[in-house]
Amino acid sequence: MSVLKDQLARTDVLNRLRRAEGQLRGIQRMVEEGENCLKIGQQFSAVRKALDSTYLRMTVCFLEQELNTRIQPDAAQKTDLDLMLKDMETLLARIG
Template sequence: MSVLTNEASRTDILNRLKRAEGQLRGVQRMIDEGEPCLKVAQQLSAVRKALDSTFVRMTVCYIEQELDSRIEGGPAEKVRLESMMEEMETLLARMT
């Protein structure tokens, strides 16, 4: 199984996870403080969306990394790959 080697992608994904972790702590605090269920549910929905988008981002980074290592070509091919991956990320994000 491969690991993400692109440092910028790793940093982005870790930052997204830290934000989701903060949101989740906020939900826990809301429950402790007796906030209404509707407000808690809204925040839980936001946490789920954050995790879903992080999953999509990680998946796209992984695919891009694997394709990049296997594609032989010049800079034009790399640009086409980046464009395709941006479109794929947009499409996958709409599924969540």
């Protein structure tokens, strides 16, 4: 079973999800109060971006966890792996 084991990574993902949840509640309020559709649309876009970013972060954390478990890199390789994963996360964030 694939589980995100790193507590810091889990906390980061959960905090991001809580922020997105707050944004969604804000959108609900905007709809209830009859806010302008363009403003609501901007908020939808922000929530989608937040969720996409959270998904990417979770995926990279999981990938790092699994690579470290399977290849058990030494300190130099671990540094290289961390840099590569950070670069990959930056590149993938630009896709959306």
